[in-house]
Amino acid sequence: MRPREFDHDDVLRIAFDQFWxxxxxxxSLSDIARDAGVQRGSLYNAFGSKEALFLQAYERYAGDYLLALQKALGAGSLRKRLTAFFDLTIVNFRSGSPPRGCPTTRGLMELGAVEGEGLDEDARQAFANLISRITALVQDTLSAGAKRGEFNGNPAVAALHIITVTRGLAVLERAFARRGAAAQDRVPHDRSRARQGGRLGVSSRQAR
Structure with missing residues (x-):
């Protein structure tokens, strides 16, 4: 029996959502195969490994994200363009429920310290390439703003500062998302204690 054919782009989208x-x-490839409605073996035949599938899915994401950034930085005053850039960035890593954070930051955290552990050098290069291209887009925007008299600093240095701030926001968002998830995990326990306190005739504050 021939392996079931599938929509390559649809599988990349589903896979990246899981990875993110x-x-x-x-x-696991079994998770992706289940959600995509295909056989696990078909994924192996098409991509070779989970890591190879991740790289292709990440490249697809990177292309879409760069197009969105180009649009955000493409019109209006320099202030408007940079505001649109930050808005898009924040919306990106606030997406999902709970928020999924920044996929590049998450991927960097999974790079293996030694060969054979975690994501490899190909992934590191993919992450670095996306960050470099984003930095170049911001630098070009600042350079264009300087020509219009809206900016009098060094575009290259300012672009690096902006990207550093953006990376910092992504890290902070991930930290707060984890704290929020931990707080949600404690809610059922806290509510149980509150109900018990009510049965004993004391307030939730006293029950603690």
Whole structure:
């Protein structure tokens, strides 16, 4: 029996959503195959490995994200363009429920310290390439703003500062998302204690 054919782009989209939510280590090809409605073996035949599938899915994401950034930085005053850039960036890593964070930041955290552990050098290069291209887009925007008299600093240095701030926001968002998830996990326990306190005739504050 021939392996079931599938929509390559649809599988990449489904796979990346899983990788983004659970990380590469936390995602299996069986998970992706189930959600995509295909056989696990078909994924192996098409991509070779989970890591290779991740790289293709990440490249697809990177292309779409760069197009969105180009649009955000493409019109209006320099202030308007940079505001649109930050808005898009924040919306990107706030997407999902709970928020999924920045996929590049998450991927960097999964790089292996030694060969054979975690994502490899190809992934590192893919992450670095996307960050470099984003930096170049911001630098070009600042250079254009300087020509219009809206900016009098060094575009290259300012672009690096902006990207550094953006990376910092992504890290902070991930930290707060983890704290929020931990707080949600405690809610059922806290509510149980509150109900118990009510049955004993004391307030939830006293029950603690």
């Amino acid at each position: 939510r659970k990380g590469v280590r936390g995602t």
